[in-house]
Amino acid sequence: MSLDVYTGATPNGWKISIMIEELIDAGVELPPVNWHTVKLNGQQFTPEYMAINPNQKLPTIVHDGRPIMESCAILQYLGETFPTSLMPLDEGRWDVVQWLYWQAANIGPVFGNKLSYTRYINDATDEQKAHPLARFMAEALRLVAVLDAQLAEHDYICGEDYTVADIATWCWIRSYKWSKVDITTKPRVVDWVHRVRARPGVERGISFGVPKDEIDKFSKERRKQYQQNGGGIASNSSLRSDL
Numbered sequence: 151m152s153l154d155v156y157t158g159a160t161p162n163g164w165k166i167s168i169m170i171e172e173l174i175d176a177g178v179e180l181p182p183v184n185w186h187t188v189k190l191n192g193q194q195f196t197p198e199y200m201a202i203n204p205n206q207k208l209p210t211i212v213h214d215g216r217p218i219m220e221s222c223a224i225l226q227y228l229g230e231t232f233p234t235s236l237m238p239l240d241e242g243r244w245d246v247v248q249w250l251y252w253q254a255a256n257i258g259p260v261f262g263n264k265l266s267y268t269r270y271i272n273d274a275t276d277e278q279k280a281h282p283l284a285r286f287m288a289e290a291l292r293l294v295a296v297l298d299a300q301l302a303e304h305d306y307i308c309g310e311d312y313t314v315a316d317i318a319t320w321c322w323i324r325s326y327k328w329s330k331v332d333i334t335t336k337p338r339v340v341d342w343v344h345r346v347r348a349r350p351g352v353e354r355g356i357s358f359g360v361p362k363d364e365i366d367k368f369s370k371e372r373r374k375q376y377q378q379n380g381g382g383i384a385s386n387s388s389l390r391s392d393l
């Protein structure tokens with residue numbers, strides 16, 4: 151029995167480190183976890199890594215020889231393989247699955263693109279960036295409003311239970327200052343950000359790859375390092391089709 155986790159200090163990467171810590175806190179006996187940091191300065195393109203993640207991104211897991219890519223598929227896989235209230239297996243699973251897909255198809259790409267145009271892309275002029283910035287900002291705010299409405303009735307996205315849908319969505323929303331999407335006009339969303347942040351498993355999960363005193367506020371050096379790496383990844387020349 152083995153569980154290898156290939157991840158890094160990024161929103162999609164922290165989804166998996168949080169999930170592992172939450173499963174431990176829920177009393178699940180996991181196989182020994184082997185952690186591997188994926189260095190996004192090229193390791194994602196190596197043949198060894200592409201053999202387990204053809205999409206060349208982090209995170210990936212390999213459980214008993216079975217590779218799984220895509221952060222939300224990994225959350226679902228872990229949730230179904232090690233059952234807890236994080237991923238219901240009865241009819242209620244559809245509440246969670248639809249919000250997990252919502253995160254994967256909307257929050258991740260929209261907040262990711264907003265962040266890239268705000269902080270990372272350095273091979274476009276301000277004029278060229280203006281339209282996509284306005285577009286992704288408007289869509290990010292619309293998604294925050296959807297989240298706000300969902301939280302009107304209960305403490306977590308799918309009801310009274312905290313689930314993998316919260317883990318997936320929170321990892322992007324918590325960095326709203328970094329992506330410059332103002333969520334503070336939605337106090338319910340802000341409260342939910344704090345509620346999730348207060349969980350011990352989340353505290354341990356988001357410390358993956360980050361010094362303890364930089365979990366909530368990155369140092370200048372770390373910001374610079376993210377900007378440098380992000381700039382490389384976000385530039386058009388990093389998009390290769392010569393697989």
Ligand SMILES: N[C@@H](CCC(=O)N[C@@H](CS)C(=O)NCC(=O)O)C(=O)O
Nearest residue numbers: 160161162207208209220221222383
């Ligand atoms: N939909 C994918 C997105 C993964 C993703 O974009 N990962 C980023 C880090 S957060 C990455 O590996 N970027 C490297 C690259 O684009 O070359 C998932 O949810 O796993």
